[in-house]
Amino acid sequence: MSARISDSLTYSHLWGTDELRQIFDEKARLQGWLDVLAALARAQAAEGLIPAEAAETITAELRVERLDLERVAQGTRETGHSTLGLIHELRRVLPETAREHVYVGATVQDVTDTWTSLAMRAVGGIVWRDLRRIEDGLLDLALAFRDAPIAGRTHGQPGAPATFGWKAASWADEIRRHLDRLREGAPRWLVAQLGGGIGTLVAYGDRGLAIRSRFAADLGLADPVISWLSSRDRIAEFGALLAMITGTLARIGDEVYELQRPEIGELGEPRAEGVVGSITMHHKRNPEGSEHLSTLARLVRSSAGVLMESVVSQHERDGRAWKAEWVALPEACLLAGTALRLGVQLVEGLEVHADRMAANMRTYLGDTQNPSDTGAATDMVDMVVSRARKARAEESPSWP
Structure with a gap:
């Protein structure tokens, strides 16, 4: 055990x-x-x-x-x-x-850093796949509820009319930015490491750069130009992106958590058969999935913080930096993968109670709202969907 x-x-x-x-x-x-x-x-x-x-x-x-x-x-x-x-x-x-x-002529770090790049390539492919699936689900929600009125809230209070499609489109747009970051980051992150003792390839003489170039190409990685034994910004950036992605998923989860409260009743997270909300209060439908997204995001931010600490390292090699990554990077990846899995389930199975949204808006904002009050919101939905579709048409379904 x-x-x-x-x-x-x-x-x-x-x-x-x-x-x-x-x-x-x-x-x-x-x-x-x-x-x-x-x-x-x-x-x-x-x-x-x-x-x-x-x-x-x-x-x-x-x-x-x-x-x-x-x-x-x-x-x-x-x-x-x-x-x-x-x-x-x-x-x-x-x-x-x-x-x-x-x-x-190689060192521990040459081997482990190069493998780390390969691992990030595998993880990034999973992240890319799941983010695109989440984006698909959110775009579907944005279009399906493009005109469904909802009370927009600020500081937790009803403020002005919006549509649920507009809210879902704002989530989709944020996911699209993470996809952009993932695509743009690939050339920086997916590089080999081969430098020998201090990174100068001295053990290979005048053949060092040629060996490194062949080595990187063989593994499908880019040549790093210069050794990165003490330059840990690549891994820190990848971890930071995982923290941002899980933060976005937590934002969506927190919104579902709040709006599925019975007194609001506008959303409901999917509930698998056999799931129990409470063993002492059988009437409850606890928001386990959306709640857990927030928990996972906190833990990913913690691991990403460790990766950021590694950016500050000494001289040409510093074991305090890269050995900390051995623990923090897998942890961040595993947690982020779980968050993405839950995000897919939440978005694809989300229950939207448009009737309660409309009723709550009438209750808190009155019956004096005009259809034109949400005209700009619906136009923004169309803009988000159009931009996402254009990006989809130009990008590969796989990463990098």
């Missing part, structure tokens, strides 16, 4: 998804590191640094299933080095003709 509730058999579904865990699971992570090492060997062989036969053997043999993970763990504890236990195990399982040619 796990000591962390987020990994428990009973509650893990609240703090991560199986899809995201398949990226950050220990065996998946180790296989990712091995794939990075195999790509490095191929790049080195192409530049004549190691024999081509050795690179072929390394590529064929580096499989996590072949490793004794207990030996790896024991070696890591005994040496106090992050990957020396892994290196010893690789040399044990590789044929003699290849064992001296694995992990040549």
Whole structure:
């Protein structure tokens, strides 16, 4: 049993998804590191640094299933080095003709940072997919309730007439900006790292830049131009975007949380069969989904704060920065993935009670409102939908 509730058999579904865990699971992570090492060997062989036969053997043999993970763990504890236990195990399982040619000239951070870029690519693809699905749902709501009157509220109080379609369009427009940020950030984030001891590629002599370029291309990543051992802004920016995305989902969730109160009754979150609101007050329909979106957003902001701290690092390498990322980045990704899953469910299953919206508006704003009072609001709905459709027509359904 796990000591962390987020990994428990009973509650893990609240703090991560199986899809995201398949990226950050220990065996998946180790296989990712091995794939990075195999790509490095191929790049080195192409530049004549190691024999081509050795690179072929390394590529064929580096499989996590072949490793004794207990030996790896024991070696890591005994040496106090992050990957020396892994290196010893690789040399044990590789044929003699290849064992001296694995992990040549690279550091722990070269391997782990490059894998982190690959992990961000996988996570970003999931985020992109789910954000587009949420945007679809919100645009559908915006059009379906384009003219449905609702009391717009400021400071928690009814203020002036609007339409629910206008409200949904404002959510969709915010989601579209996150999609823009995700698309624009890909070239900055998805880069390889290969620098050696301090980042200058000194171990490879005059072949260093060529090896790095081949290494990055092999993995489908961009060449970083200059090493980023101490430049942690890429990962911090990715974490900050996850915090913003979950913040938007929490904003939507908080609105649903508030407007589904029985005395308002304008919205209702979807309720799966068998879900129990309260074991002591059976009449209650607790807003579990929308409420949890706010919880998840708080935790993602916390992890993103740790990633932002890592931007301040010393000299050419600072373990305090990038090792903190080993905990904070997967946590932010797992939590954000859960929030996106809940966001999809909430938007696609949202109950909209237009009759209560209209009744509440009459109660609080009177019957003197003219249809023209919401004319600009409905025009804005059309503008949001039109812009989103244009963006959809020009962008790829997959990321990056």
